[in-house]
Amino acid sequence: MEACELTGYMQNPMLLQELLEKLPTQLKLQWPMFPKDAKTPSMEFLSKWIYDIAEAASQVTSPLYHKKSGSLNHHTEAPKKQVKEIKCVVCNEPGHKIHSCPSFKAAPHQQKMSFLKNHKLCQQCLNRHHQKCQREKVCGIRGSRSKHHPLIHEMQPTLEAAKSSSLKGPAMVTNVHTPKGNHTQRSRESGSTYFSVIPIQFINKTKVTNTFAFLDEGSALTLIDNKIFKQLGLNGVPDPLYLKWTNDTTREENASERVTLMVANPHNGNHFHLEEVHSVDTLDLPVQSIDIRALAKEFPQLAGLPIASYTNARPSILIGTNNWNFVITLKIKEGAWHQPIASKTRLGWTLQSFTPSRATRANVSVRMCGCRDADAKMHNIIKQAFSLDATTAKPLSSLEETQALTRLESTTALKNGRFSLKFYYLIATQTH
Template sequence: MEKLAEALEKMAHVYDSDLPTFTGAVNEWLPFKAAVRDTTSMYHISAAENLQRLRSALKGEARDAVAALLHTATDPEVIMKTLEQCFGRPETIIDRTLDELKKMPRLGSTATELNSFAIKVQNAICVLENMDRRGYLYNPMLTREVLEKLSPHLRSRWCDYASEREQTKEPEIVLLSRFLMREADRALKYTYAPSEGSPPAPRKEVKTYVSQQKQKKKASKVYTIIDNSERNPSCQACEANHLLTRCPKYDTWTIDQRWNFVREKKICFKCAQKTHKRSFCKAKSCGVDECRRPHYASLHQTREKTAAVESEPAVQKKEAVLSVACQAAAGPRAVLLKMCPVVIAGPRGEVRTYALLDEGATITLVDEDLAASIGAEGPARPLQLHGVNMKQREKDSKLVTIQIRGVKTTTPHPLRARTMKDLKLHQQSIPESLMKLKHLQDLPQDEICYELARPGILVGSDHWEHIVSRELRVGGPNEPAASKTQLGWVVHGTTPRHLIMKIENVLHVYEPERSEDRELHDLVEKHFRIEALGIASEPRVSEADRRAISTVEKTVKKINCGYEVGLPWRSDKMNMPPSYDAALRRLRQIERKMDASPDFAREYTAQIDNLLSKRYATECDGSERSSDVCWYLPHFAVKNPNKPGKQRLVFDAAAKCYGVSLNDGRS
């Protein structure tokens, strides 16, 4: 009975438990979190129901972040903590709130604008109060950002409001928010400002003769004729209720049968649907194979190009070959390609040459003269070479078969290659000094080292078994690697240029000058000097720079730890307004914050003690008040969110008293 009563009670209390949509935006997190918390406690929603609600409410990035958790029946609290870690970080929300405060426009003169401004400030302060963990509310720069957007009259009223509540321990920005809400409420009550949703008062429109004539022209009637027969399309081929282009019978016809049918029925060639004129049809052109003729795509006729195909040789194929060697200006590093000495053989004997092992080439190439020297012959086939911004055609290329082996091996390997006339590949040298590297010391120098070698054969990826590394040795950074292939060891990679470049000989020639030539040179140089023409160049110095230089020259003096220089004032007779009360009010705010946070008080006191111990600041004895330039400088502490635990002391030289700041008095 108790369970039945609970079920009836739940059925009696119908509630709306749907959650707002959350996509991962920063401004959506707080309302979404509050909705989950409040509805769960208010309607006693179970964990399974909350999980289902989260599946329906999460969209976009928020759903992607917890997609796996949503489908594994995870505890909803784990999902909410994950979402808060990704999208509800306090510092992110606070930074967005501070940016919104800074981007608010200056306050206007109407009561409605004042009310809107005050509400925005109140909302921002509410967010900061709920999520502030590092004392952002006590930052005086935040209050200054809002005060700079107020009118002079409101600033004056704020001064009276703040002085009456000087003893309160609340942050200054909270007091400012209450002040703005109070002023907005009074302005809306006693200035009779219209609400934001009320429509503006209707204005009487003055109609002129010209406007009346324009209205008469606009009111002219236009009659059109509509062909109702085209509204309900019917197929001209089978008279069914569909378009001709979708007719199954039409699809089975050949192109010639379709053309004969549309000509007979006088159907538009362009749309193949209606019987209007082709010149008035708005359908697009054919577009098949880039055809621009005014007919429908199903009426397109392909042109056979058998003659052009038959004219090409049947054996012609395009084979891509790519081998890049940098010939740019010399830099600090050089690049070594995979080159090794090899022996190639044919019917007429053997020849020693060098092979370039190029994994970027799709075929193997051999120099035509080199192949002829060993008697390699084969059928002639045209060859099309493709490279980086390069195309080349070899009409007399031959497909030959040769034998290749390394200089240290005796077993030859068959190799199919294409001949190419004047095969000019990258020239390269590997000196013996390179073998002093630790990982190359035990390799055979006579096999690896060579000087100004130019390959006569390029082994491509069609013979990958000769290119692939069987053993690899790697040194330190900027040192080449050594790979053992089927044809022998190869050194490749980057290396310092000075290890493979020879020392060039330089001849210095010195020719002694004659005395008469030197005298002539001095006379010409003296003649063309600027001072000889009566012109002297003097640098322009501004008045502020001139005063600063004069201040340094008059007041600089050496002390025990360095030099001391006076402040550069804008004028010699500078009178600063009294600033004691303003600085004292700022100091009391700092003391209230220190009373509320012992950690802040300890760090702040340490900063002041550091200034006094290093004699960057000294205690006043009271004689400074008689000076005309006496100024009490406020100070406050700031923290960088990116450097937690570090507090920095800032002297506010921009703080104004009676409209004047310390920065205004200095040049």
Template sequence: MARLRRALKGNAREAIKSLLYSEASPLEVMQALRRRYGRPDALVLAELDRIKTLPKISENPKDICVFASQINNSVAAIKGLKKPQYLHSPEMVKQIIEKMPTILKFRWYDFTAAADEGEFSDLTLVSRFLNTEADKCGAFATTEERTWTKRTHRQATHSTKEREGNFEEARASEKTCPVCQGEHFLRDCQKFLKASVQDRWALVKKSRVCFRCLQGRHRKENCRKPPCKECKRWHHHLLHAGPEERTTAGNEDTQRGASSIMASVNAVNNARAYLKIVPVEVFGSHGSKKILALMDEGSTVSLLDEKVAQGIGVQGTTEELVIETVGGQLIKKKDSQTLDLMVKGIHQGRKKTLKRVRTVDNLKLAPQFLEKKRIEDCPHLKKIADSLHYEGESPQLLIGQDNWELIVTREVRRGRPGPEFLKKEEVDWPAPRTFKKETTGEEKTVDVVATASTRHPSPDPERFSSWKRLWRATARVLQFIQLCRKKEKVHAAKNDPAWKMTTSKKTKTDGKEIRPSNVQDKR
């Protein structure tokens, strides 16, 4: 869904904007787009209309090559849409011939005369003819002038500006230093080179130039310049801050920026979101190690830091690993290992097995601080503050949806009226305690859990085994038979004459006559 939100623009995004932020699955979004835009006949008719709007061409070899490529693209699109019946259109062939110069028309007549009868009305034959002519005159065609289009990514309220022009003219006009207004680029400015790294960043942001090339006003994502030579990040090497400069700048900006940043955050919301990070213990042939684990319900794979795997002595099979992040960045590792990892919660005694865990060189997960005072401020979590508290360090294990049975939320403890609440997972709950459960009306039962993995995990085998199901079915059948026998005895007793005689007798109590309730009084 994240890739769809990032890729869809314009009318396509407007058509399914409600589905993007609802509980709809990506398949439902694709079906909605297919209903709106995935109509092959409409797309083919649009291609034919595009051919009709093409202008007449001259005898210039360049025009012939461009015209041939346009017709070839339309024919390929019709074939790709699997609508070959539209390729047999004498009317379209006639319109294409009318757009050709006179000498090319006579060559077409000769070409159709040599072809088999019945093929002259096929668009494929016209495309083949134009490609042949383009190959003959392509060597004499002039080179096309390079143009470029610059679009502002910050869209205005009522319009979006576009500028088209000659590439060389734009390059010449941009050769002006935004700092000293000299005839050189910013990276060659002496005033810019003498400034500190922090001052350079301020000048670049003020000038609104690209962080990677320090030259154009485009975004860094669209820049073709290589990343920083030192840290491989998306900025120019003149903007790279060393360890000493980064530490000094951090100390100077801490007190100055912390108050303003925290003030703006507190003005919006005092709550803070915590990720599902829990302390666990992993086991291997060389021993065990206590680390932090991140329970990521948005990941389809479980990852382990390779240094941890080497330290505890766990090994597996070597397979290539390719990970695509939310931003579309690909991470490849050829020597990644696939292994099964024994893990347990710090406050638990039973071990669990993580299936198909992949190893990576450096997991690089952001650390999280869970202060003890923050927990003690919550009355419903105060008794277990010692069990939940942990120091800020980077998680070295990521548990994804391929091991969903260990990360699914099983219980929620929520206080009143604050927003802090605690989720109970399979591996992170502290030692057994007695809690007073309070229903809030917001609890939801997980009916279906989906996982994107080549090896599908199965639920509890004891619950869904064939013997258990047979035992439950047999018990239900026996209960039904017992109920039927009981009803049969009641029905037989009602039809028995002796039972009727018994019910028709009169009973006397305290000198008064009392009749059964089912016998009507005829007096």
């Protein structure tokens, strides 16, 4: 600082305090005991004090001598490791593991369990290990919380309240699983639910395939069942998916392919392109039936709408918000509360409703709030309180002034434009 002629910094107390804060605690305590010539110590005092401490420390410590060290880099060619070829333990075919083996996926449940037991494979990760499995993911199929692998989930042929496997979709209706197939039971007594299921046509060159689509505004993707994907003879771009639903339920689709499909509205024949459609192994959307004639008799708002009746229709494609032009509603027909709503989309008219059971039907009560009247009353009360507390100007006068004004008002009168005054005479009486 002296060499640079920065004399102003030599007396800077803030700079001095910052340097003191960087010292160890023991030296901070010694600094106030160091004798100083001025009330405000300068940087020169601090420099001399630190120099004396360094001199004292050098006298009680011995110098350290470090040996010189160096390094020599040399290159050697390591032997190439032989990469072990991946081979499936089920079909003995190279290139894939048991997770993506078609033979294992198509095998019955009992055969899968016997194979895992005979080969001592873990039911959680489908691998062989001797310690506790580190895989903590649950199955997730139909809401299962078991920690087995989804490929060995057993579909029980009993009555159960099945949850939908459509990703990020609403809660589904109760499906009844029987040996003859799956169908949906609905009744006016137990309540009915209709989802946005609509008949569409797939067009691949000259081939036209009739199917049903599920319009889901809660899904971020458009998914197609692998069965109809192969039936159409489509070839897409490999694009693996990692799907996630509520409660951290996940699903991996490593064999997914991405394509662009052409669909048509069966009612008017309009053609559209669905972009970014991903194939999935099993879509498994709920089965739905609609009798539009019976519904139109019960709900007049549905009469005359071009809605087709169908029985036990299972959608093979789920259209999400990445194709929002086909999901959004252009026009609606609605009736009373809890009655079905007909929605018009670019792919046609669809039906939506949820009618609760009579036993659980909730009565909706509307309460009119009187907040405005209460506010007005409160405003008037506060206004009156301020008016009572308001002070009025009162003249300040003495007793003599008040008596003079009173006498003036009593003796003065205005008559014919003139004031008349009354004079009082004091008659003095002299006593002899």
